[in-house]
Amino acid sequence: MTINKSLMTGSTTMLVLKLLEDKDMYGYQMIEELAKRSDNTFSLKAGTLYPLLHTLEEQEMISSYEENADSGRVRKYYSITKKGKGMFAEKKNEWQTYTSAVNQVLQGGANFETI
Amino acid sequence: MTINKSLMTGSTTMLVLKLLEDKDMYGYQMIEELAKRSDNTFSLKAGTLYPLLHTLEEQEMISSYEENADSGRVRKYYSITKKGKGMFAEKKNEWQTYTSAVNQVLQGGANFETI
DNA sequence: TGACATATATAGGTAATCTATATATAATAT
DNA sequence: ATATTATATATAGATTACCTATATATGTCA
Numbered sequence: 001m002t003i004n005k006s007l008m009t010g011s012t013t014m015l016v017l018k019l020l021e022d023k024d025m026y027g028y029q030m031i032e033e034l035a036k037r038s039d040n041t042f043s044l045k046a047g048t049l050y051p052l053l054h055t056l057e058e059q060e061m062i063s064s065y066e067e068n069a070d071s072g073r074v075r076k077y078y079s080i081t082k083k084g085k086g087m088f089a090e091k092k093n094e095w096q097t098y099t100s101a102v103n104q105v106l107q108g109g110a111n112f113e114t115i
Numbered sequence: 116m117t118i119n120k121s122l123m124t125g126s127t128t129m130l131v132l133k134l135l136e137d138k139d140m141y142g143y144q145m146i147e148e149l150a151k152r153s154d155n156t157f158s159l160k161a162g163t164l165y166p167l168l169h170t171l172e173e174q175e176m177i178s179s180y181e182e183n184a185d186s187g188r189v190r191k192y193y194s195i196t197k198k199g200k201g202m203f204a205e206k207k208n209e210w211q212t213y214t215s216a217v218n219q220v221l222q223g224g225a226n227f228e229t230i
Numbered sequence: 231t232g233a234c235a236t237a238t239a240t241a242g243g244t245a246a247t248c249t250a251t252a253t254a255t256a257a258t259a260t
Numbered sequence: 261a262t263a264t265t266a267t268a269t270a271t272a273g274a275t276t277a278c279c280t281a282t283a284t285a286t287g288t289c290a
Contacts, residue, residue, distance in 0.1 A: 006277060007213045009246050010121035015220050022223075028268050037223045041216035048247060050270055071256060073268070092221065098122045099214055101156035105130050106207065108137075108152045121246060124277055143237050163278060165239055186287060188237070236287070241280105248275070256267070 003041055012044065014091035016052065020062060020080035021088060027053060027076065053078060061087050118156055127159065129206035131167065135177060135195035136203060142168060142191065168193060176202050 019030050027049055034042045056062045061084035069075050080088070134145050142164055149157050171177045176199035184190050195203070 003213050003216075004125050004209055005247060005275095006125035007209065009124035009277080010119050011217055012246080015217065018221055026268080034220065037220045038216035039219070041212060042220075045248065046269075047249070047251095047271080050268095052246090054270090069267095071267085073255060075268075094119055094122065095217070095221075097156060098118050101118075101153040102126055102130065102210070104154070105149065105152045105157075106133055106210075120244095120278060124246080127277080141237080160279065161238075162240080162280070162282095165237095167277090169239090184236095186236085188286060190237075231290100233290085234288080237285085239283080241282085243281095244277105244279070246276090246278100249273090251272085252270080254268085257265080259264075260262085 008042070011091075011095060012048065012052065013056070014088065014095060015042075015044075016049070016056070017061065017080060017084055017088035017091065020078055021085065024077045024079045026078065056084070060084075123157070126206075126210060127163065127167065128171070129203065129210060130157075130159075131164070131171070132176065132195060132199055132203040132206065135193055136200065139192045139194045141193065171199070175199075 015034060016030060019025055019033055025033065027046070031044050031046065031049060034044050053062065053064075057064055057078070060081055062078045062080055064076050064078050066074050067077050130149060131145060134140055134148055140148065142161070146159050146161065146164060149159050168177065168179075172179055172193070175196055177193045177195055179191050179193050181189050182192050
């Protein structure tokens, strides 16, 4: 099942913050982790993620540090801040309100009176 | 709870088609009905809805007819077509795939192994 | 008669994605 | 050895689905 990209809008930030609540990660890892956890429903694009990470860092929702991988390659790890944890809680709340409202609309219908 | 407008992206068409699956409606009525059914979580804007209705009609997902209200005012009613019902089924499917993927990501976490 | 609710419509702006492209290193295959 | 693929990060520009603002017109109520 391919997901219309516009459905993603607004929840990407929440998903990234959620990953970082679990543990520090570098960008490429987040893309893979998100695909894995969603059974490949999500394939977040690098061109979406990296600018988003820069914005979140500017807003002090996350912070970064460099670390050498075993391979010798340098990776840029991100860590969620206290402020970022607050933002995640808010976004999660919003998400729950939103989905339950949509589901409520989807349930309601012509036969409402007969329930 | 105010919903970030970007969360709406992608589900508005589905919600409009859902309303029309239940019964024929005119634009203004859809705005009110959507607010009511979602306990005011959604307040779809006229500037969003009317262009969307025009697009859906062009795509033959819906059709329209004019009818006189008791007030004497003329209203433009919309009706969902067979093609539109197909689109709704698709969108609903997509919605379910998407939300369950997001919820799966939100559940998974650092303590995954201990579950 | 003035304000507000009902009803539809369009122009222009914003924001969050995407694709395409660039750069660089490591691993693997030919 | 060399070409390709995977890893890793970055930015520019396009797309799209919303929004606000504005316009028009009629009905209702104070």
